[in-house]
Structure formats: C-alpha cells, structure tokens
Amino acid sequence: MAYKKKYALVAVAGIAIASGVAWWMQRQPHTASSASPAASAPGAAPAPAPSASGAAAGGQRAPAVEVAKVAQLTLVDEAQSVGSLRSRQGVMLRPEVAGRVKAILFAEGQRVSKGQLLVQLDDQLQAAQVAQAKAEMSIAEANHKRNQDLVSQNFISKRTVDESAAALDVARAKLELAQATQQRLKIVAPFDGVTGLKQVSVGDYLKDGADIVNIEDIDAVLVDFRLPERFQSKIRPGLKAQLNVDALPGRPFTALVQAVDPLIDANGRSVGVRGCIDNRQRQLRPGMFARVNTVFGVRENALTVPEEAIVPQGGRTFVVKVVPGDKPDTLVAQRVAVKTGVRQPGKVEITEGLEADDTVVTAGHQRLQKDGTPVRVVDLAAGRGPAAGASAPAAASSAPAAPPVAASERPAARPAAASATVPAALSGPNPCQRG
Known part of the structure; x- marks a missing residue:
C-alpha cells in the first residue's frame, strides 16, 4: 500500500513540474514581445510608430479619381443597315401575241x-391584213368623194x-x-x-407571255433597305x-434617299x-449586297465626354464635375445633371449641363458620396516611361512617309481603270436627280 502511494506522489510531482515548464515556455514569448517596446522605446521605436500613424492618416486623405476634359468633336448622327441593289428600271420583254421568231436584232x-x-x-398574215384594209379604205374614200360630188x-x-x-370610217x-x-x-x-x-x-415559236430578254436601266441603281421604326x-x-x-x-x-415607305412593317417594326x-461608271450591278450607313445629320463642335x-x-x-474648392489649390466634386445626345463608341454627346473644357470624373465615382468632397486627381499618363513618349514621335514621323506613297499610287490607278468603263453620258446630269 505504501509502495503505491510512493509512485502516486512521484507521478503528481512529475505532472506538476511538466505543467510548470509548459507554462513558463508559453509565458516567455509574450513577455519578450511585451518587453521589447519598453526596451526599444528610447531609441529605435519612433520610426515604426509614425509609419503606422501615417497609414492611418493616409486613409483620411482626399479620394483619388481619374478625370477627363469635355472635348469638342464633329459628331455624325447615323444608322447602319443592310440592303440590296436593283435597277432603276428593269423589265422582261414578252410578246403579247403568239408567233414565230423571224429575226433577233440585238446582241446580248x-x-x-x-x-x-x-x-x-x-x-406575213398581219401584213396581208394591213394591205387588205388599205385597199378597202381606198375604195371607201373614192366612193365617199364621188358621193360628195353627186350630192352637190x-x-x-x-x-x-x-x-x-x-x-x-369603218x-x-x-x-x-x-x-x-x-x-x-x-x-x-x-x-x-x-x-x-x-x-x-x-425560228422559235413563242406563246404570248414567253420570256425573250430582260432590259435593265443601270445608269442609276436603286438600293432598298430597312431601318428600325425609331428612325422614321x-x-x-x-x-x-x-x-x-x-x-x-x-x-x-x-446614295440619295428618294422615298420612304409610309407603311411600317408590323413583323419587324421597320420602315x-x-x-x-x-452608276454611270457601271461599277454596280442589280442584286448586289450592300452595307448602308444613313447619315441623318452632322453636328459641328459637339460637346462630348467619355x-x-x-x-x-x-x-x-449625371456627371461628376471637378471644380476648384474654397481653399487654394484644392479640388472638389460637384454632381451635375446633364442631357445626352448622340452616342458613339467610347463617346457620349452632352447637349445640356456642361461647357467646353470642363473636367469630369471618369473613375472613382463610388468614393464621392456628396457634393463638395475634396478629390485628388490621378494622372495615369504621367506614370508612363519616356521611352513610350520617345517612340511615339518616331512612329509619328515615320508614319507619314508610307501613306503618301500608297495614296499617290491609288489615284493614278483608279482613274485609268474608271476611264475605260465610263460611258460618254457621264458628263450629263446625275440620273438620280432627273425627274
């Protein structure tokens, strides 16, 4: 019994010692870390402390935004569609009466x-009938003249x-x-x-209505296309x-628009x-597929923003405009209601609300919760290296050299090819403008 108590005391003592060692080891890093600020406070501690405060202070700075200037451009109000070409006049010649072909007096x-x-x-039969009718009319004329003399x-x-x-008369x-x-x-x-x-x-025997040949007037070619009903x-x-x-x-x-169908298609809702x-140069043919770009108007000096x-x-x-603040060298955000006009890829026309050279925010709107919020403009172009700026002039200086050569070659070749196909009537009035 005494033997068992001895071993129990030894076990309890071992557990107590192990628990003490574990507690000491867990306590040692925390003590060192808590002691280190005190030990380093006189000398090296001031540098990390201001950096942390600086980061906190940095979060309170004005939000960074990207901006762009309101630009004046020439905008074209247009719409794209597809269409097909057809002759201004085209007909398939067919005989009104049956008969045998005696002569063909044209070339294809x-x-x-x-x-x-x-x-x-x-x-031949019709010519004989004409001769008979002429003889009968001659007799009738003679009888009528004789009767006029006799009645007198x-x-x-x-x-x-x-x-x-x-x-x-008959x-x-x-x-x-x-x-x-x-x-x-x-x-x-x-x-x-x-x-x-x-x-x-x-020698062919043709029934009435049989196809003989088609004739096409292609001095002017018509193009038929459809536009959505919103453009009517x-x-x-x-x-x-x-x-x-x-x-x-x-x-x-x-192409010059000649007519607009007064009926809007109920299936496609198009006009x-x-x-x-x-087409006096005869370059176009009826039946060709065409891509049509209809121009409704051109606006000079239109105000546009990205x-x-x-x-x-x-x-x-709305747009967020950047304006000078009350304090010098400060910029603040101001929300402005605008009216938009023509939209083009990457550009939107502003018809009301902005003026030329105004500055608007293009990125960072979510950081501007109310008017008067100070902003900090970020210029992304300034971060690009000088190599890109140097290469751009080089490319710009070298670009003009190639286009003049290509441009000079094209006009020389096109008039020569066109002159061979232009008919003599090309000097006349535009066939699209004739009544």
Whole structure:
C-alpha cells in the first residue's frame, strides 16, 4: 500500500513540474514581445510608430479619381443597315401575241435606246391584213368623194353621203386595227438600257407571255433597305447614305434617299427606304449586297465626354464635375445633371449641363458620396516611361512617309481603270436627280 502511494506522489510531482515548464515556455514569448517596446522605446521605436500613424492618416486623405476634359468633336448622327441593289428600271420583254421568231436584232449585253426594234416575229398574215384594209379604205374614200360630188349636183340624197362617210370610217378603223396587230409582232425597247441574256433563238415559236430578254436601266441603281421604326422621324427624302459593297471592297458609294415607305412593317417594326446611286461608271450591278450607313445629320463642335463619366440614377443622367474648392489649390466634386445626345463608341454627346473644357470624373465615382468632397486627381499618363513618349514621335514621323506613297499610287490607278468603263453620258446630269 505504501509502495503505491510512493509512485502516486512521484507521478503528481512529475505532472506538476511538466505543467510548470509548459507554462513558463508559453509565458516567455509574450513577455519578450511585451518587453521589447519598453526596451526599444528610447531609441529605435519612433520610426515604426509614425509609419503606422501615417497609414492611418493616409486613409483620411482626399479620394483619388481619374478625370477627363469635355472635348469638342464633329459628331455624325447615323444608322447602319443592310440592303440590296436593283435597277432603276428593269423589265422582261414578252410578246403579247403568239408567233414565230423571224429575226433577233440585238446582241446580248448591248446598250439599246427607247423604241429600238429588238425582235421581229413572223408577220406575213398581219401584213396581208394591213394591205387588205388599205385597199378597202381606198375604195371607201373614192366612193365617199364621188358621193360628195353627186350630192352637190342633187343626183343623190344626203343620206347616201352619210352612209359613205360611215363606211369610210369603218375602213379606216379596220386599217388601224390591222396595223396595231402587225405592230404587236415587233418587240421594241421600252426605255434606254442594257439587254441581258436572250432566252429565244430565230425560228422559235413563242406563246404570248414567253420570256425573250430582260432590259435593265443601270445608269442609276436603286438600293432598298430597312431601318428600325425609331428612325422614321429622322429619315426623309434628300438625305445621303454611304454604301459599301462586298463585291467592291474599298470603294464607297453615295446614295440619295428618294422615298420612304409610309407603311411600317408590323413583323419587324421597320420602315422601308429607297435610295438612288449614280452608276454611270457601271461599277454596280442589280442584286448586289450592300452595307448602308444613313447619315441623318452632322453636328459641328459637339460637346462630348467619355462614356465612363456618365452616371445614370433614378431615370436621370449625371456627371461628376471637378471644380476648384474654397481653399487654394484644392479640388472638389460637384454632381451635375446633364442631357445626352448622340452616342458613339467610347463617346457620349452632352447637349445640356456642361461647357467646353470642363473636367469630369471618369473613375472613382463610388468614393464621392456628396457634393463638395475634396478629390485628388490621378494622372495615369504621367506614370508612363519616356521611352513610350520617345517612340511615339518616331512612329509619328515615320508614319507619314508610307501613306503618301500608297495614296499617290491609288489615284493614278483608279482613274485609268474608271476611264475605260465610263460611258460618254457621264458628263450629263446625275440620273438620280432627273425627274
């Protein structure tokens, strides 16, 4: 029993010693760390203490913001769409009566004039009918003249003269009918244009309504395109639109808006627009795909700000303007309500609320809770090295050297190519402006 008590006392003593050592080891770092400020207070401690206070003080400084100047630019109010080209006038020639092709008097792709005979159908029967009608009219004329002489001598009654006059009118009408029937066998050009590919040959028997050849007037080409209904108040005849055709890259064309469809499509909520392009150089063809850029107006010296400066709130639009504060060399924030106009990539027009050369905040709006908050302008461009600034002039000085060469080569090549295709009528009036 005494043996067990001895070992129990030894165990308790060991646990007490181990607990004391552990407590001492845990207490030692805390004591050292708490003692170190006291030991270092006279000499080296002042440096860390001010840095911490400086960081705290730094949080109380004016918030940093990025700003931009209100710039004056020339803005173009425009809208983009796609369309297709068509002839100003185009028709497929078809015979009104059946007949056999006697002669084809045109070449494919040939320019023809209005009234020019293109296809002659067999008209032997109709020519005989015309000759018969002429003979009948000749007899009727002679009988009527003879009756007029006889009635003057009172040999016949006036009724006989009236009957001969009516017979003459009938004979004349028969002749006109025969001539009209014969004329319908002649297929003529209804307007000035260019013939397409013929669909018939000499000797073919054509039924009425059969395709013969198409004629296209491409001195002026029409472009049909559609715009969203919100532009229906802006689009009007007389406006200009710029066209780019995928088949002719790098060659812009100008279209003059001629008509606007009064009906808005209920399916796409769009309005149809038709423009006219001067195509006397014959570069455009009906059926081409075109990208249309309609210009509604040009604003000179429009006030613009970066789109990052716009702050929408509660259905209104604001910007934060940076103005001088009450104290010298200080800047404060001032929220201003503005009205916006035309939007372009990266730029927004300001129609009311700002003036030229005003400074607006482009980044850091969330730090400005109320008007009059002091701000600190951060110039990001100042942080860029001089190498970038040096390379920019070098690039700018070297850039002008290449473009003049390319620009001088293009005008020399284009007029030569265009002169080969420009018809003699190019010196005349613009076909889009003719009535």
